[in-house]
Amino acid sequence: MRIGIIGAGSAGYVCAIRCADLGATVTLFEESKLGGTCLNVGCIPTKALIAGIYAKKIATSSQALGLSADNAHLGIETLHTHKNNVVSANVRGIGYLLKKRKIVVYDRHAKIKSPTTIEVDGDELEYDKIIIATGSKPAGLPGVEIDGKYIINSDHALSMTEIPKTMLIVGGGVIGLEFAHIFSAFGAKVTVVEMMDRLLPQDDQLCSRAASKFASSHGIDVMLNSKISKLFRDGNDVQAHIEKGDEETVSRFGCALVATGRVPNIDRTSMMRIGAEHGKWGIKVDSYMQTTVPGVYAIGDCTGGYMLAHVAYGHAKVAAGHATGKHSYPMRQDNIPRITFVDPEISACGYTSDQLEERGIVVTWHRFMYMASGKAKAQNIKEGQLNIAVDVDGRIRSAVITGEGSGEMIAFFSQAITMETTIEQLSQVIIAHPTMAEMALEIVEVASGYPIHV
Secondary structure, X not given: OEEEEEOOOHHHHHHHHHHHHOOOEEEEEOOOOOOHHHHHHOHHHHHHHHHHHHHHHHHHOOHHHOOOOOOOOOOHHHHHHHHHHHHHHHHHHHHHHHHHOOOEEEOOOEEEEEOOEEEEOOEEEEOOEEEEOOOEEEOOOOOOOOOOOOEEOHHXXXXXXXXXXXXXXXXXXXXXXXXXXXXXXXXXXXXXXXXXOOOOOOOOHHHHHHHXXXXXXXXXXXXXXXXXXXXXXXXXXXXXXXXXXXXXXXXXXXXXXXOOOEEEOOOHXXXXXXXXXXXXXXXXXXXXXXXXXXXXXXXXXXXXXXXXXXXXXXXXXXXXXXXXXXXXXXXXXXXXXXXXXXXXXXXXXXXXXXXXXXXXXXEEEEEEEHHHOHHHHHOOOOOEEEEEEEEOOOEEEEEEEEEOOHHHHHHHHHHHHHHOOEHHHHOOOXXXXXXXXXXXXXXXXXXXXXXXXX
């Protein structure tokens, strides 16, 4: 079987590898860089910067552990070198994995001519199945020019080595908050403007409350129910007109980051040519990642929904299995973990409270505090909590963890939701002591009605 995949980001390269491992002959088309947004200008580089910020935090806040490093300095140029080295190494690693599986890679623009034909450099190549993995791009603001220096998007933000004294961030979602964390740690006075009535508006209320607490504790100003009416460069500054209700304020900042999310990157001409249903929300797919055109699949950010690398990985594996006919299972939407890498991390999994209510799923929420954990105390971690929602059948339907290491612990609940295990079954799990992870078992015992450390 011959499979052509357009796009080598998180969805595309994973799908190519899985298709090849399942016996297909695979061609991968990528006009930019292997690894796409996540690896080059998203997940990995931001986490490399945040790793440096976290290291400084540990160095300067561990007096109780006997460490005195009040004058620790965070070298931004050194940290950027680390970030670039990490990205380069991972790109080379993906190239090696593709070459190992004899996957042909075209580093040129490709477009779909028919449900079985991809055109590149004037040549038409025939395939049994075509998989679209064209990713997403930063969303803009109407009437606002992104110049890359004074008014920037997330791609530009990752290359900045000169930090402005003041920074405006438009958007209080995951991207906006993570960059607020980064730039405030480097010394900028950050203001976040969000048009909704809370930060992280797409996630659970528990996440929003944790986000507000993060912003307050880090000196980040937040303007909710507010929108930008004008934003433009004015000399060596940026002038922002901010509307809240009937009032408008005019403020100046050294730089403005437009972090209003991402939009699907779609070749609409190709979609119209083959008759694939799509819109501004993305390419329409079913639970097996098939478009409305037989033999054509779409995976990753170009399909809309949760634009997360691990969701793209999931899409890729589902599509690869279905396209090759080797195995077939649908993509789940109720077990997706979501992490905001601020200080401390904010993590969630499963449906939000609003989504549970919309679906008529009755749950009871339970809570366990970090302060009851021996390991947390040993590491001088005082803040944090775990929350889980359990339905009438004893199954976990949602989890929210706000605290250090929550991004690692949320995996326990993704597995529990996926396997539809009950609280009674989970109570039989044994987790090593002393670890932070054992708090997952502690909250299960709270939900069972027989807690030990509460």
